[in-house]
Amino acid sequence: MSNQSHTTPNISGSSSVSSSNASLIIRSGPLAGTMYPLDPTQAVNIGRSSSNQISIPDEICSRNHCEVFFESGNWKVRDLGSRNGTRFQGEPISGSFILKDGRQFQVGGTFIAFAQDRSSFSQDDSVKHADGDTATDFPAFRPDTVETTDMSSRPEIVHRTGTTRYVRSDNDAIASRDRAGQEAERLVRIGLQLGGVTDAGLLAEIVLDGLFEMTSADIGAVLLFPMNSLHPVLDASQLELVSYKSLDGRPYQRISDYVAGVVLETRVAVVAQDVNANDRFKSSDSLKAMRAESIICAPIRIDGHVFGVVQLYSTNPDNCLQPEDSEFALAVADLMAQALERIRERNRLTAGLARVETENQTLREKLQIETELIGDSEAMRVLRDRILRIAPTGATVLIRGESGVGKELVARAIHENSDRKGGPFVTMNCAALSESLLESELFGHEKGAFTGAIGRKIGKFEQAHLGTLFLDEVGEMSPSIQAKFLRVLEGHPFERVGGGTEIKVDVRVVAATNRDLEKSVELGQFRKDLYFRLQVMELFVEPLRNRKLDITVLAKHFLERAAKKCRNQVRSLSPAAVSNLISYPWPGNVRELQNTIERAVILCTSDTVGAQDIQLSALGVSEAKASPASVNQSDTFRPISLDIIEQEQILATLAWTKWNKSQAAHILGIERSTLDRKLKKYEVDRPRRS
16 A cells, blocks of 8 residues: 555535535544544545654554545545554454544554534534644534444443553663652562462462552453463463452453454553443353443563463443553563463473483483394294384384283384384383372373372373383273373373363374283273274284294393493303203293393303303293193103204203214214304304313
8 A cells, every 4th residue: 555645636515615624633642632624635644654644653553554535525544554453443444444423443542533524523622733722612522423333332442552661662761750650669579479480370360469459450350371372373262261359259250352352463452441331342241240341451472472361340430440551551461471481481391301301211221221122033023024014104003912021122113113213202101000190190290289299290191292102011001091091092182180281292102011901801991992092003022932042142132231231251151051041931031031141140150151050930940840731741842943952952962072063963963064054053152161
């Protein structure tokens, strides 16, 4: 839109006569009470710039805000692309808006009335002409009739402000020493009170107390958007009541979101009057019970972010809230915004610290991990292949297998081969805690949620955001935890224990169990819908007794780790030791093998672990000796492969010949070179002598 003056042609007839008597009367703002006669042949430019015919010193007003001109028999106003718009009854106008007798339009914080003829004025007051003279025949504008539209019942916003007199761009401290001085002193006290507060509700109470002390408000409320929303949609209907105060104990009435919407849109404080007379300014809960005569609504804002609004009401018609009250309210709201930003930053740091601690713990566990997916058996090759296919998909995985087979290692391998490997890997044993503590560990809790909750705790789900959450012994969850867990798996937000804020996370869940979940579902101990939600992909880890080929490889791996950890000179396992390990059924699986080798390394007095250093559990020995009564088998039968039998026989023969390979080869009926190849295959070296 051009900012040049709009010149209209001369118009003859009665319309031109009437139009030549038209005037603009400034109803509020710094030029209140001033009248500007209009000339139908010249447009009147209005804005902050001194080059305008009507120059309004208001920061909310644009330099070239709007123009008033005569066209086709009507006086009109047109916005010139201003930042805050030219408004009629609170709504921005578009195009050329016809000015009828009695209409008022708004430019920044200034209301301007249009008078078609000077006869519209009464004679008992005076209005100052634009040239400075006082005209006793043109008092404050009182039109006999005002056109009513759909929005005419909305309350008149008589003042807007986006800045306060306490903080200037040139860092001047206080504009005056009377009321402003008292208010500035109160602001300092409020700022000091807000400084150490970490609860939004308590902040709001301090703010309302300070505003009640310095204004004529007798009812007040603080409404905020949810604190976890980094970029909330500025929809007034989403505001939530945080604190409310009434000097005479009146209940809170939710008013129309109109004024709050204006404040959120423009991010400036407004003063509205004649509130109680406007039905559109209240919801179904009648505001008439509140008997409010005026209202101030101020945004709680900082650096482009809006936390919410502060609303003040005055029910005294003789002591309405004034524009200077809105400046103080805006200053207090700005202080509250700074305090809320500190709380939000504190929450971000708390969550970030919990995430860093989790990542550090993950790294420590990764450095301390004593096993890997090691093994040459067919079962291990199949498992590794399936992990490589499943990991990139992001699907939920259920890992099944006996205790000690390495289900957490499988989960970690899934994480490390997925797109989430840069995120945290968080582990949780569901069988280790009671129901209440498990819920707190998974979903977190707020301060005071239960006895001992001395502060906010970030749960495992939040810690694992953008990463992987491994839940071991998931079959041990109680039914109530299963229900909440299922909702999160389905993508629904959750709340911390004792909290009301919804939290949504992006987490891949890998679960593990050694229980028969199908039987648990049949018995009603495990939810069927959760069972199917977990069983998107399923991996089964074979017990170590079915992977005899992996025992020697794992034993050597554990021996190297244990020797390095214990700082001794143990280098190898004797054939007799290996034979004992292979023949043992390992009821505790890989975990038991790891502990057995570490114990043997500690007890070993030479560089080779002998059979005497291998201390096996009586439980496993009894299992090895036991045989099913229903099967006619000898006590010496073991269900193992020919490769294992061959390895055991070769090692036993070498031990018997005291590692004379030629003699052993002759006994075994093979060539010496064949024996060497088999020893290399089994990764067996001759033990060193003590």
